[in-house]
Amino acid sequence: MIQGEFWLLAGVDAPLLADVQITFRHDFSESDRSQVLSSNLFRTRDRQTVFIASQNVAAFVPSAPFVWDHLTDLTLKHMDTSWTWGVLDCGVAYQLLKGCPRLRSLICPIRCSGLEQTNEDLLLPSLESLTMNNYSNSSEVLEKLVDQLIMPQLSKFYMINFHPSASLHMSGFVSLERLADRSPLISDLSLELSDITTSSLVSVLQRLPCLETVGLIIGDFTEQPTAADLTRTLTPDADALHLCPALRHFTLECRGFADDIWVNFLQMNLDYNTSLRRVYFHFWSPPPETVPDVEPFLARGLDVTVKYIPVDERAEPTPWQGIEALAALD
Numbered sequence: 001m002i003q004g005e006f007w008l009l010a011g012v013d014a015p016l017l018a019d020v021q022i023t024f025r026h027d028f029s030e031s032d033r034s035q036v037l038s039s040n041l042f043r044t045r046d047r048q049t050v051f052i053a054s055q056n057v058a059a060f061v062p063s064a065p066f067v068w069d070h071l072t073d074l075t076l077k078h079m080d081t082s083w084t085w086g087v088l089d090c091g092v093a094y095q096l097l098k099g100c101p102r103l104r105s106l107i108c109p110i111r112c113s114g115l116e117q118t119n120e121d122l123l124l125p126s127l128e129s130l131t132m133n134n135y136s137n138s139s140e141v142l143e144k145l146v147d148q149l150i151m152p153q154l155s156k157f158y159m160i161n162f163h164p165s166a167s168l169h170m171s172g173f174v175s176l177e178r179l180a181d182r183s184p185l186i187s188d189l190s191l192e193l194s195d196i197t198t199s200s201l202v203s204v205l206q207r208l209p210c211l212e213t214v215g216l217i218i219g220d221f222t223e224q225p226t227a228a229d230l231t232r233t234l235t236p237d238a239d240a241l242h243l244c245p246a247l248r249h250f251t252l253e254c255r256g257f258a259d260d261i262w263v264n265f266l267q268m269n270l271d272y273n274t275s276l277r278r279v280y281f282h283f284w285s286p287p288p289e290t291v292p293d294v295e296p297f298l299a300r301g302l303d304v305t306v307k308y309i310p311v312d313e314r315a316e317p318t319p320w321q322g323i324e325a326l327a328a329l330d
Contacts, residue, residue: 007032010039017044021051023079033059043070047104053077056086057109066099072126074100078109078135087135090115090145097149098122105129105156112141121148129156147175154183155210158190180207187246190215198229202243211244212275215251227254228261235265236272249278256285256308259292266297266304278303284311 006022020041024033037060042050050073052060057076078087087109088096094115097103103126110132130151134142142159157179180186187210193201196218205211218227231252236242262281269276279302287308294304 006036007039010036010041013040015043015045017041017048018046019049019051021053023053026055028054030056030059034062036060037071037074038066038068047072049073049075051075051077053079054086055079058086058088058092061088061092061096062099065095068100069102071100072102073105074103075107076109077107078133087111089113090141093132094119094122094145094148097124097127102126107131107133109133109135110142110145112136112139115141115145119148121150123150124154126153127151128153130154131156131158131160134159134161143175146179149179149182151179151183153185155185156188157183157186158188158215159192160190161192176204177207180204184208185210187211188213190251192217192219193226194219196226198226198233201226201230202233205243208244210246212246213249214244214247216253218252218254225257227252228257231257231261231265236268236274238272242272242274246275248275250276251280251282253282254284256283259288262306263292266294266302270297270300270302276302280305280307282307282309284309286310 006024006028024036033054033056036052037050042048048071050071052075054060054076055078057078060076076088080086089111090113093108093110096108097106100106101124103124105128108131112134113136130149132142136142139159139161146159176191184207186208189208189211190213193216201216205214216227216230218230234243234247234250266279283306285308291306291308294306297304
């Protein structure tokens with residue numbers, strides 16, 4: 001959208017407008033962007049979903065303190081994924097959250113810089129969903145940002161990495177444990193991890209009794225078998241409490257491990273009549289000579305997808321060489 005068209009539209013009184021999606025051109029004035037989200041267009045009577053796409057989404061957040069109590073659901077999409085210019089740094093993300101006290105959901109691109117260590121813990125009483133797309137090659141500062149947020153109503157938390165070398169390391173699990181303690185209502189969790197132990201991951205999961213959906217990418221290219229151990233730990237056992245008793249959807253992307261581990265995981269969930277209904281395994285490895293038959297699980301009501309994708313020497317997936325054991329049924 002060009003500049004003149006937007007300001008003409010922004011003057012319209014539309015109190016019932018529930019969904020706004022705008023893509024801004026690169027030549028939209030930088031100085032005017034900080035006034036966009038405070039315009040009349042986004043001041044409605046009820047909850048409104050706002051989607052803003054631009055090459056510089058950081059410019060939409062004012063540098064001076066502000067209060068936007070009209071925003072409830074906001075998505076900021078970075079249009080140029082090739083670099084981090086225009087992405088919110090952690091300090092800007094903090095200011096955005098601080099300035100939007102009624103925000104219920106936020107999806108934003110972020111980079112690990114700019115966070116003031118003197119920031120106070122920030123209470124976000126209305127926030128129910130937070131997705132942070134990390135464009136940095138590290139997550140350390142992002143973990144510190146999460147550590148400063150108090151979100152008692154949070155039910156969905158996604159930390160997604162857009163940089164190939166970024167993932168959550170062991171040092172970040174203290175922040176995740178604190179997040180779990182402060183946000184025990186999280187039911188939908190998605191993380192990309194590396195250099196972790198099974199015990200540290202279990203420590204986070206067991207703090208979240210409401211978990212229904214779990215998505216994990218474990219970039220474990222060492223000999224440490226975290227993904228296999230976690231799958232064993234999540235397998236129901238008559239002699240132990242189920243780690244995630246409410247789990248319905250489970251996604252795991254990792255290096256391949258022995259087929260009998262995930263087959264037993266599926267079988268035991270059916271035998272113990274757990275709440276699990278959909279499973280997706282994505283293995284970065286060549287398929288075995290004989291792919292286990294998942295038809296019996298489907299026949300008993302469990303949607304299962306198992307995908308094998310070989311990796312090259314750089315441990316990067318080569319999707320065109322993949323083989324899918326069986327697609328989940330609709």
